[in-house]
Amino acid sequence: MxxxxxxxxxxxxxxxxxxxxxxxxxxxxxxxxxxxxxxxxxxxxxxxxxxxxxxxxxxxxxxxxxxxxxxxxxxxxxxxxxxxxxxxxxxxxxxxxxxxxxxxxxxxxxxxxxxxxxxxxxxxxxxxxxxxxxxxxxLKEKFESRKPHLRPELHPSSLHPRLARAMVNLTGIKKGTLLDPFCGSGGILIEAGMINLKPTGYDIDKIMLKRAEINLKHFKIKDCTLKLKDATKIKTKFNYIATDLPYSKNTRAKDLNILYKEFLKTLKQILKKKAVIGFPDFIDYKKLIKQAKLKAEEEFTYYLHKSLTKKIVIIRP
Ligand SMILES: C[S@@+](CC[C@H](N)C(=O)[O-])C[C@H]1O[C@@H](n2cnc3c(N)ncnc32)[C@H](O)[C@@H]1O
The missing domain is CATH 3.30.2130.30 (VC0802-like)
Structure with missing residues (x-):
């Protein structure tokens, strides 16, 4: 059939x-x-x-x-x-x-x-x-009801829940742990938790982790791990990773390049199956992925607003 x-x-x-x-x-x-x-x-x-x-x-x-x-x-x-x-x-x-x-x-x-x-x-x-x-x-999933401004802890750079869910799905994960190494206020973790995966979130910022904790609790997501960690220093291996990389117009592209380079080097060591990564499109992400000896399988362009377009890239080790 x-x-x-x-x-x-x-x-x-x-x-x-x-x-x-x-x-x-x-x-x-x-x-x-x-x-x-x-x-x-x-x-x-x-x-x-x-x-x-x-x-x-x-x-x-x-x-x-x-x-x-x-x-x-x-x-x-x-x-x-x-x-x-x-x-x-x-x-x-x-x-x-x-x-x-x-x-x-x-x-x-x-x-x-x-x-x-x-x-x-x-x-x-x-x-x-x-x-x-x-x-x-x-299919009538109410993604709109989980939009960032409707969560108890707001963070403006959080993705639309529909895109966050698609990023989780694009990894191909059916069950088990999904890592977001730059979890911020938890947008991707919430969508992973809603479909009964075990979300694991890392962030370098304590306040962000607290926000993620409050948001996950609000959506009754229980089986979740949050840790204060630098994403460029992860040692544990993961099958599936989905993340939206930090970006800020105030951060110089040069600094972002250094951070991304370090992270992709780590990703090469820890990724077992598939990662879905959101890059700001003003970065030469193709070059960085290649330098890290990772494989970019597919990419999509996601228009956010006038000054920011994202590239969602599916990466294999
Ligand atoms: C674009 S936000 C993630 C947004 C997230 N998807 C959400 O829904 O809120 C990026 C996050 O990366 C964190 N970050 C920046 N550098 C980091 C690093 N080296 N290791 C881990 N987290 C880092 C920032 O604190 C920020 O919370």
Whole structure:
């Protein structure tokens, strides 16, 4: 059975890589923002940039549509009532009506229900294809409710929770410990804790660690370790690391370069599987990664505001 991940259009590449990091599937197809893959992964709720989950029923063309509708065993997927949605067709209302009546004829005593139907069938026209799917789940995680200004301890440089969650997911971690070596007020740790991982946070600043502790407590995250530590001096090895590097317009690029260089050297020693690192884009991060003999696997650009764009880089040892 193939699953369709309806990706957020905000950044299709990042949304796609987030899904692939967790499904571990290299084989997939992408039609517009529809990512189709054969996977046993079911923990959909942890995804940050997927909007809906569907089951693929079949893919057809305009000419074959009626024939394929009549060949499909609708009884197998029909529950109590149903509703048809058509996307990207010229006349949506007419299309939905005629598709519904075709399916209707293949069911015994069906019922139509437009709001909250138990069976929602979607016809999505993308170029010359029509992708027919059954909606399984709408993902409604309330990332907005955890935005930095809604936490007890505010820190302006904290990431948007949706991006923080995606960074955790991009490491591919399924269970166990995730390290944020520059944890600040705990934005990444909160998102790791929300999906039952064991977050570990280090920071060089005592006040920041206290902020992280208060924030984690606020979101009832228990299995968490916080330590006062210089990220450039870590000795313990970790499978998965996600972090947003310190940056400040007041800090000279030269000083940041020194800090990043030291940290990447440490990362080379301690990283076992995958790290996801946020760099400010005014730094020549590619050069630094190469110098540390680390491998940059993918990178995404994340626009924060006029004066700051971030590069999110997936790194292998
Ligand atoms: C950009 S903030 C991290 C923001 C964090 N993601 C959050 O949600 O609050 C960077 C943090 O790195 C810390 N830091 C700076 N240099 C450090 C070092 N050498 N080792 C560990 N932490 C350091 C700073 O104290 C700051 O809290």
């Amino acid at each position: 193939k699953t369709i991940f309806i990706l957020s259009k905000q950044d299709i590449e990042l949304s796609k890589q987030e899904v692939l990091a967790l499904t571990k599937k290299k084989k997939h197809v992408l039609y517009d923002n529809l990512l189709i893959t054969d996977t046993r992964f079911r923990n959909y709720k942890r995804l940050a940039y997927t909007k809906e989950i569907h089951r693929l029923l079949f893919i057809t063309t305009k000419n074959q549509l009626e024939k394929d509708i009549n060949n499909f065993k609708w009884k197998k997927i029909y529950k109590k009532n149903f509703c048809i949605r058509a996307h990207n067709f010229k006349n949506t209302e007419n299309t939905e009506r005629s598709l519904a009546s075709l399916i209707w004829n293949n069911l015994s005593l069906p019922k139509a229900k437009l709001r909250n139907p138990s069976t929602e069938i979607i016809f999505n026209k993308i170029n010359n294809r029509i992708i027919v799917s059954l909606k399984i789940e709408e």
